[in-house]
Amino acid sequence: MCSIFDRIISKQSHMDGKMLDRIEAEFPEHTPRTTDAPKALAGIRVVDFSHFIAGPFATMILADMGAEVIKVEAPVRGDDLRRYPPIDARLNYGAPFLWTNRNKRSVAINLKSPEGVEVARDLIRTADVVVENFSTGVMERFGLSYESCRQIAPSIIYCSVSAYGREGPFSDRLGFDPIAQVESGFVSMNGYADREGVRALSPVMDISTAMMASNAVLGALVARERTGMGQAIEVSLFDTAVLMTGYASLQQLFTGTDPQRHGNTSPDTCPSGVFQAADSTFYINCGNDKIFQRLMSQVIDRPDLASSDLYATGADRIRRRDELFAILRETFAQHPWSHWQSKMRAAAVPCGKVRTVGEAIRSPEARERGIVTRIPHDEVGWIPNVSLPIRYSQTPVVDPVAAPAVGQHTGQVLLDLLGYDETRLARLAEAGAFGADALPRAVKA
Numbered sequence: 104m105c106s107i108f109d110r111i112i113s114k115q116s117h118m119d120g121k122m123l124d125r126i127e128a129e130f131p132e133h134t135p136r137t138t139d140a141p142k143a144l145a146g147i148r149v150v151d152f153s154h155f156i157a158g159p160f161a162t163m164i165l166a167d168m169g170a171e172v173i174k175v176e177a178p179v180r181g182d183d184l185r186r187y188p189p190i191d192a193r194l195n196y197g198a199p200f201l202w203t204n205r206n207k208r209s210v211a212i213n214l215k216s217p218e219g220v221e222v223a224r225d226l227i228r229t230a231d232v233v234v235e236n237f238s239t240g241v242m243e244r245f246g247l248s249y250e251s252c253r254q255i256a257p258s259i260i261y262c263s264v265s266a267y268g269r270e271g272p273f274s275d276r277l278g279f280d281p282i283a284q285v286e287s288g289f290v291s292m293n294g295y296a297d298r299e300g301v302r303a304l305s306p307v308m309d310i311s312t313a314m315m316a317s318n319a320v321l322g323a324l325v326a327r328e329r330t331g332m333g334q335a336i337e338v339s340l341f342d343t344a345v346l347m348t349g350y351a352s353l354q355q356l357f358t359g360t361d362p363q364r365h366g367n368t369s370p371d372t373c374p375s376g377v378f379q380a381a382d383s384t385f386y387i388n389c390g391n392d393k394i395f396q397r398l399m400s401q402v403i404d405r406p407d408l409a410s411s412d413l414y415a416t417g418a419d420r421i422r423r424r425d426e427l428f429a430i431l432r433e434t435f436a437q438h439p440w441s442h443w444q445s446k447m448r449a450a451a452v453p454c455g456k457v458r459t460v461g462e463a464i465r466s467p468e469a470r471e472r473g474i475v476t477r478i479p480h481d482e483v484g485w486i487p488n489v490s491l492p493i494r495y496s497q498t499p500v501v502d503p504v505a506a507p508a509v510g511q512h513t514g515q516v517l518l519d520l521l522g523y524d525e526t527r528l529a530r531l532a533e534a535g536a537f538g539a540d541a542l543p544r545a546v547k548a
Contacts, residue, residue: 126477126487129465133476133488136499142169143498147324149232150175150223151207152247154182156280156306157340158236158264159203160313165232165320166206167491167500173226173516174204174507178211178538181509193483196506201486204506210517211510211537214245218536223247225521228255232320236264239274249335258333260323264316268339278340283308287344288361292351295366312343373420374398374427377457380440384457387447392416394452401450402443403434464489480505513537 147170151162159174159182166172176182184203185196194201210226213219224247227233233252235242242248242263249261263269266278284290284302294301316338323334345352351362362370367386369375374395375388389395392415399409408430414420420427435443440456447454458466464475474492477485488503517523523531531537 126485130475130477130487131470131473133478133503134473135502141498142501143495144168144170144324147171147232148230149173149234149320150226150230152223152233152235152237152242153264154236155184156199156203156309157312157316158234159184160310161262161264161316161320162207162234163203163205164313164317164491167493167503169498169501170232172207173230173512173520174207174209175212175214175223175226176209176509178213178510181209181211185509191483194480195508201506202489205488205503206501207507208512208516209507209510210513212513213535213538214247216535218531218534220245220247222517222521222531222536224252224255226516227252227259229520230256230259231324232260232262234262234264234316234320238277239265239269253333256333258327258331260320260327260333260336262316262320262323262336262338264312265337265339267341269337280306280308280340283340283344287341288348288351289344292348292362292364294364296364300364308340308344308347311347312338312340315343368424370421372417373424374431376428378431378435380435380438380443382439385440385443386455386457388453389420390453395420397450398447398452402446402452403431405430476503478503478505510537 144165147165149162149165149170149172151159151172151174153159153162154176162170162172162174174182181196182200182204185200187197187199190197212222214223223245227247233247235247243251249259249263252259252261265274266283267273267276281302284307285300287308289308290300290302292300293303316336319336319338323336327333348362355361367377369388372388372390375386375390377384377386379385387398389398395414396409399414400406408414412419413423414427444454444456463469469475474490476488476490478488480486486505488505490503491500493500514528517528518525
């Protein structure tokens, strides 16, 4: 017999077999982990109030490591990232949401109702970790601040992800990845000198903030194991974005000058940059003198340049970058990429073909590493999956389970985890704990 929540969540029946056929033909099925292998975060429960990218990607990392992650979403609408394109009509949410929310269970709760907040508090009471990235003050208004949560779960680890921190004169500011990129100085470093700086299309600040947040949670879990104490964690997009400018910040402090835009050419090493073979474009990175010498003597057959005092040091080569690049461009244009790749690989010269995203995920390297696979989906058969770059020898990451529909697991979690019964669920639904949209169908049930 179906519970009331099985009837609340409507299934998407739109099917388009073309994408599924293509995925099945192009990418292998995910290879399951060993069934008896332990999970790194087995027994850890995370209640996840986050949305968009930084928070959900952090909790997905924890979920991949074996934590139980319960994603709390607004009823019906859910996480706004669900509407980021391309939207799959059969799933009624987009690819970006799939990318950042696998291995989670979704519970739909109306946090604007007292009854909904009480359900959330019951979930937190069972949890090890809470993650949230609401605007500053929102969790306090819900009665779910760190201080409130530690009253019901004294050892809770409470991670807040914000734009500019939770305290101070900038705590009210909203922030997204591109804003963090421009305000941190990151954009000023990227692009070409004769035009404005360029943002990275990839949400690099969201992803790096997620990595910081998951690392912070892991550290807090280790600390709690030793001390028995939980704690509050704060990670901000802006702080992380400044870190992502790399050593440029210290270079500026030492020299008093800002980094200049150099396009694809490195300002610190030479020759490093993009070159054109007879058939395609590639990048080389000569990070030290020995690599330069191998490039000259073993790859382009110019041992005279390798031993020349004119190019002996990195500083020498940077001063003569134009003439070096001219020599290399003329030489590289004479043969295809396959010729140069084999020679540079044999000579241990770091190099790589300039690829599109589509070429990268279908590359031999990506296939060898099993980065992209297809995984089962209850509604549409198969969907693609991009794995984390983590390889544990003893506690392999969990097998990927597709991102859930809004509130897909509400009934299951509240019945099984919290011990609610159907009568209580119906009473909560009538009170609006699960959103107004749930009320008519719950009453009919």
